[in-house]
Structures are given as C-alpha cells and as structure tokens.
Amino acid sequence: MKPINIITSTAVPLPLPNIDTDQIIPKQFLKRIERTGYEDFLFYDWRYNLDTPDHVDERKDFVLNKPEYKGSQILIAERNFGCGSSREHAAWAISQYGFLVVIAPTFADIFYSNAGKNGIILARLTEEEVQTLLAKSTANPKHLLTVNLEAQTVTDADGFSAHFDIDPFRKHCLLNGLDDIGLTLLHEDALDKFEAKHNDEFWLAPKKDEAA
Numbered sequence: 094m095k096p097i098n099i100i101t102s103t104a105v106p107l108p109l110p111n112i113d114t115d116q117i118i119p120k121q122f123l124k125r126i127e128r129t130g131y132e133d134f135l136f137y138d139w140r141y142n143l144d145t146p147d148h149v150d151e152r153k154d155f156v157l158n159k160p161e162y163k164g165s166q167i168l169i170a171e172r173n174f175g176c177g178s179s180r181e182h183a184a185w186a187i188s189q190y191g192f193l194v195v196i197a198p199t200f201a202d203i204f205y206s207n208a209g210k211n212g213i214i215l216a217r218l219t220e221e222e223v224q225t226l227l228a229k230s231t232a233n234p235k236h237l238l239t240v241n242l243e244a245q246t247v248t249d250a251d252g253f254s255a256h257f258d259i260d261p262f263r264k265h266c267l268l269n270g271l272d273d274i275g276l277t278l279l280h281e282d283a284l285d286k287f288e289a290k291h292n293d294e295f296w297l298a299p300k301k302d303e304a305a
Contacts, residue, residue, distance in 0.1 A: 094212045096270035100193050101239045102166035105156055106230040112170055113177030114204065118186040131186040161234035167194045169226050175204025184211040194240045196247065198223050209263040210272050214242055216257040225253065242267060 122134045140157055142150040151158040168187070174197040175183060184207040187195065194214045208215050218226070229236045229249070239248050242264060248254045266272070 094210075094266075094270045094272040097193060097212055097214060097267050098242045099239065100166055100214070101237055102193075103162065103164070103235060104167035104169050104196070104226065104230040104238050105162045105165045105192075106227045107156060107168060107170045108227050108231075110171040111173045111176055114175060114180050114183040114201075115177055117175070117183040118180065123180060123182055128185060129189065131182060132189040132191070135186040135190045159234070164191070166191055167196065167238055167240065168192045169223065169230060170195065170197045171223065171227075172198040172220070174200050175208070176201040179203040179207075181207045181211070184208045184213060187211075188213055196223060196226060196240075209260075209267065212267065212270070212272075214240060214267060215259075216240060216247055218247065218255050218257055222247075222253075222255045229253075 116138065117136065118131060118134055119137050122131065122137070125131075136155070136157060139155050140152060142152055153159075156162055174195060183204060187208070188211045192213065194216060195208065196216045196218055198220045199217060200208075200215050205215055226238065226247070229251075230238075237249060240246075241248070242259075245257050245259060245264075246254060247257065
C-alpha cells in the first residue's frame with residue numbers, strides 16, 4: 094500500500110444515498126480469484142448498457158463515462174455509502190479505478206474498515222458540506238478539491254474549508270502506507286527471534302544433532 098496524504102483533484106459527483114456494495118461491485122465478479130482488475134467492474138450495472146448479452150455499451154449519461162470526469166481521484170456521494178454486504182471487492186474496485194478519496198456524510202462500518210486497509214481516505218463531512226461539494230463538481234467538472242489527511246481538511250480555491258475526523262490508527266496507517274501485512278512486517282525481527290526461541294525450547298522440535 095502506498096503512503097497517502099495530500100490529494101488535489103477534480104471530483105466525481107454521485108448524488109445518491111445508500112449506495113451499497115452490490116452496486117459498487119456486482120456479485121457476479123466475486124467469483125474471480127484475482128485481487129486485481131476490478132476497475133472495469135466498478136458501478137458495472139450503472140456504467141454499461143447490458144440489454145444485449147454479447148455487447149456492452151457505456152451509458153453516456155452516467156457520470157463515470159463523461160470525459161470531463163475522467164482521471165478524477167475523488168468521489169463524492171451521499172449518506173450511508175458502502176452499505177450492504179461486507180465484500181472487500183468494493184474497496185478494491187474503487188481503489189483500482191483510481192479513486193483515492195471518497196467524501197460522504199456517513200459510511201457503512203465494514204466498508205469504512207476495508208477502504209482504510211486499501212489506501213482510500215474516507216472523509217465524513219456534514220450533509221450541508223457534501224451538498225455544497227456535489228453542486229460545485231456538478232456545475233464545474235474542472236473544480237478542484239484538496240484533501241489533506243495530515244490536517245484532516247477538505248478545501249478548494251473558492252474558500253470552502255471543512256474538517257473531517259478519522260481514527261488516529263487508521264490515519265497513521267494511511268500516511269505511512271501500512272496495510273495489515275505491512276503492520277506485521279514492522280515486527281519482523283521480533284517475530285523471527287520468537288520463532289527461533291520457540292523452536293529451541295519446544296521439546297518436540299527435532300534437535301540439530303538428531304536431524305543430522
């Protein structure tokens with residue numbers, strides 16, 4: 094996982110509440126055994142016209158398919174984003190598409206945890222603040238936002254400024270690029286010493302002279 098702190102980007106407005114994980118990544122893609130390549134399936138049922146089984150067309154009116162929003166690293170949605178099942182694939186799809194930040198008034202608890210473990214900043218702002226940002230990004234797709242994780246702020250050049258709370262441990266992990274594996278490897282030396290000591294003391298472990 095890469096360290097993340099200050100993101101300045103345009104934002105994709107998705108003014109819908111209760112966007113669940115099946116809408117973020119439909120269930121048929123959970124059968125894949127890979128952990129990569131999920132960007133093509135993000136909001137799949139909304140992004141594509143699925144009327145014909147052998148051909149998939151982009152829905153031109155869906156925001157992710159509009160050229161003016163291509164390359165945005167910030168997604169703005171309404172309350173209860175990421176509700177539904179606990180699938181981590183939802184966080185994979187969002188991250189692999191290129192979103193580094195999601196802004197919403199509230200997030201589902203399990204999604205909030207999964208997103209943090211996959212390098213995504215989730216910024217909880219008030220309903221009024223989110224509606225302001227949705228309006229700005231809808232009216233002007235080139236409108237830039239700056240999300241500062243260290244300062245825990247969302248700002249723009251027009252004077253908008255909002256603060257968001259984040260768990261200190263999750264903030265530390267995001268700033269330092271630490272997922273669960275990275276956190277474990279911080280203690281690699283101690284783990285190696287423990288395993289060596291355990292093998293020496295455990296009476297069922299074969300001794301070096303016995304092994305020879």
